[in-house]
Amino acid sequence: MLMPTDRTTYCPNCYYPMPQTGPYCGHCGQKYTTGRVRIWTLIGDFLESIFNVDSNILRTTLALFVPGKLTRDYFEGKHKRYVSPLRLFFATAVVLFAVLGLYLFTNLESQMTRATNKSRYQAYLSSFRNQLDSARAQAAALFPEGEAQLPGLDSLSALIEDPRKDSFNLVYFKRVRTGLVESVPVAVSMEDLMEMPLDSLPPHYGIRGFWHQLQVRQLAKLNREGGDFTRFALSKLIWMAVLMMPAIALMLKLLYIRRRYFYVEHLVFTLHYHAFAFFCLSAVLLVANTGWGYTLGEFLFPISILGTAFYLYKAMRRFYRQRRFKTLLKFGLLNFAYLCIFTAFALLMAVVATLAY
Template identity: 25%
Template sequence: MYELFNGFFSFDAKFWRTIIPLLINPGKVTKDYIEGKRSRYSNPFRFYLTISIFFFLILGVSNNIEKFKSFKNGEDRETLNISLFKEIEEITTPPDSSKTDSIPVLHKDSIPKINIRSVKFLGVNLEEFIQYTQKYPNSKIDDALDSLQLEKTILNRFFYSRAKAISAIGSEKGAQEQFINQLLSYGSVSLFVFLPLFTLFLRLFYFRKKHTYVDHLIFVFHTQTVFFMLLSLLYLISFFTNRIEPVIFLILFLIYLFLALKKCYDQGYFKTAIKFMILNLVYLFMSMVGIVIVGAISFALY
């Protein structure tokens, strides 16, 4: 394990010979690497993995710092105190028979029927499940299905559990943070599928160039590495000031990407500009589809 992490995080001379020209000279490292000048540079895949892990570590630290700041400023302190007092009151207060008699028992006939049929998925009324979980959050799945007069199928059980997750994510801050962390975790893994797929489009746009698929993949890994480095820099600056505009980093990356395309594939400004715009649209579309898929998987496994 030590040798594995040491291999990824050993910042030797190759690391610095890669990171500096990669940032200040768009396309140079990729072009040199494709032309066989590889001995002076770090492996593109390992370099990308190192920077991406570093970025997601910064992202996690940033979330923890934001929570600490909000608690320090008193934003969450009142909520925490209220919840603690409620728990203490529930523990120390003896049960009152007059109150316990009034607690509703979840029988099929005692639950008011919810006649909302506006949202259905695979024949399941998800909105009805959500309303039921909000009204009876502690109800078990089978008891809830009995009360709603639904069959105890795998599909109904699954969607009822997802309805409980929706209610929790919508109302509980801890559940929201857990879901976001899970989303980021799956998102980082999905990039290893997304980037090779996008490389196919890049190869299609430059099919006349004598570059192999691996050459195009190296370009994609290098540009994505720069994107993560700029985002990491943005988060590091945001630790100290809130006056930085994220759009500045987006513009810088788009300029970098355009210059990298022109230098690496050695085409004129006009051709590069056309391909740059189309490739960005393809990347945006694939990103949106990827976000939906990752979101659905994260929600299904939450």
């Protein structure tokens, strides 16, 4: 389609002069239109946008399953045909954590809710036993000395368990003179744990210091509202995964420091690998929780772990182009560093989530 040459035509979207040899604006890319849109044009635009998006996602998915290909193509300048590394990483991470929240954390939330309800029941029962003992003492005072036989109350006391002797250990950490950190258990009655105001609980048990009181207060809150904490912690997991990526990329930078790769290349490699791992883990979890596929999911889970490990080795071989022995050695070092990084970030996330809850 050629544009008319007798007069200058402007793009109705950005008012840039339209080219004389085509219908698309060279500034914003919109197709020229007079503003009148036919139904077939609307349907055609819809189908074109759908197929363009689908083909882009399909190409990215197919390339993702070839270890290292997506990263190599990205740094060869093939950006437009694939989904960007950050968008791909966030999309697969959101899917994974949605699946985790739907299945794994729902069960964990139910277990913590049951534990919280049990503790609350024991606290209420302790309060009831206190009232029962008080009523027994008042009733006994009405009888002459030696005739205070209250078989009814005694039988009731025997039938109802007495949880007041039970306690719950709240453990907080403090620094000792040697510079180390030690754990300090605090035995708290179930009634105080569930009923006492959170600000009054630490001083009541002789705990001094802002950080010590904060730890005990948050642990008590966690035991009171355990079910809600799982949802709060899940919302922090994705940020833990995001913060881990630069640390893992830094480890790759150190492993390949003599190869003169830029840090961003290691970061993109890390994002692509985790996008593949998140995709596989989401698929296995979905299969395992379909009812008929639970046994199959148990079988696929260890296979997926081994598969993602083999994928990482092949991706390192394809992208960094080193010999098998060197790649295998760096693969082992990277996995050891990954375990350390994951453990450190998981502990940090657990501490931050507990203190911020």
